[in-house]
Amino acid sequence: MPSTMIDQPGDPPVTVIDSRLHLWDPRLLDYPWLAQVPRLRHSYLPADLSTATAGLGSGGFHLEAVVFVEAGRADTDADAEVDWVEQLAAGGPMLRAVVAHVPLERDAGARIAALRRHRLFTGVRRNLQDEADGFTTTDDVAAGVRLLG
Template sequence: MFIDAHQHYWDPARGDYGWLTPQLAALYRSFGPADLAPLCAAWNVSRTVVVQAAPTVEETRWLLELARGEASIAGVVGWVPLDDPHAATLIAELAREPKLRGVRPMLQDLPDDAWIATANTAHAVDALIAHDLAFDALVFTRHVDALAAWLARHPALRVVIDHGAKPPIAASAHDVVDPAWAQAIAQLARFPQVHCKLSGLATEAAPGWTEATLAPWVAHLLASFGPQRLMWGSDWPVLNLNGDYARWHACANRLLATLTARERNDVFGGNAMRFYRLNMG
C-alpha cells in the first residue's frame, strides 16, 4: 500500500497562514482532497499524511475535522505550543482524535535557531511519548546542532526530518553536495529514533531540475538513513512551485531503482505506516 507521507491541505480564507500570500500565485487558493485525489489515483497512492501549514491549534482542529470524513487521510501532523505550560493537557485532548499522529513546531520559522534545545518542552515531549505521537522536524542545516542536543535528551521520541533538512541544492555546483548539509544529515542519522522524509527536494532546487540534479542528494540521504528510515512524500501542493506530483514521483522511483522491491515498498509506504502508527483499515 503506497502512502504519501507529507502533503498539505489549506484554505487561505481561514486567515492563519502567515507565509501564504497572493504573491505565491500557484498556491494561493484552497487545496483539498478532491484536488489531490486524481494525482494519488494515477500513482496508486491510497493514503496520505496531512501536515500542518499554520502554527495554530485552530488549523490542527480543522485538519482533524477534515480527516474524520476523508478515508484517504491516514494521519494528521498538527501543531501545538510545545513550550506552553498547558501543552501536555492540550496534547492529551487532541490525541483523542485517532488520526492525530504527530506534531510539528515549524522550527525553520522561529527567530531563535536554538529554540528546540533551550525551550522548556520536556513536559510536552513526555505527553507525546505517552500518547504514542511522533515529531516532525522542519529544519535547515543551521538548526541541526540544537536539534541533536534535544534528540539526545529524548531517545524515546520518534522524530522525522522533513524534506531532507532542506538542502541548498539551487546554490550548489552540479553534482556537488554541500558538505555542511552532508555532515548535518550524518549527525542526525546517528540517532536511531530519527527517520527522514524524501520530500521537498524539488522545491530547494533551481528551476529546470532533473533527475541528475537531485541524484547526489538522494544518494546521501539513502546512504545515511538506509531504506528502512526513509519515507517518500510529495510536499504537495508546495511542490507546484517548482515541479508536479507525477514528475517528482517518477523521479524518486528512478533514483531508488537499485533498491529491492521490498525496500522500495518501505520507502513508498511501509516506513510511514510503521513510523506514524497508521491505521490502514
C-alpha cells in the same frame, strides 16, 4: 538492474502511503507564510490530490492513504485546523492520520491532552525554521519534547 526490480506488465501496482501531505484553505484559516508566496494563496483540498495523482495508477502506483501534517496555520488556528482536517477525512477514506502543531515550549501537556480527543491525531510537529538559534535547547522546549515519549 535485475528484471525483478522493474515493473513488468501485469504486475500489481505498488501501494503508496504519503506520509506528509499539506492541505490548506485560506478562506477558513490564517496561514501567515502564504503572504510570502502569493501563487500558493488558494485552497489545496483532497480533490486537488485526486487530480495531482490521476496518472499514478497507470505508472504502477496506487495511492492508498495520506497523513496530514499541519500546514503552518496561525497559532490561534491550531485547534481549528485539526477539526477541519477531521471533517475532510469524514468525506473519504484516504486521510488516515493527523500530525498536529504543538507549541512544545508552552502548555505542551495541555495541548497534547486536548488533541487526544481527535481520533486521527497521531503525531506532533513543531516548525523550527523561524526560531532563534538555541531555541531547541531551552528548558521549556526540552520539557515539551519529553512529553512526546
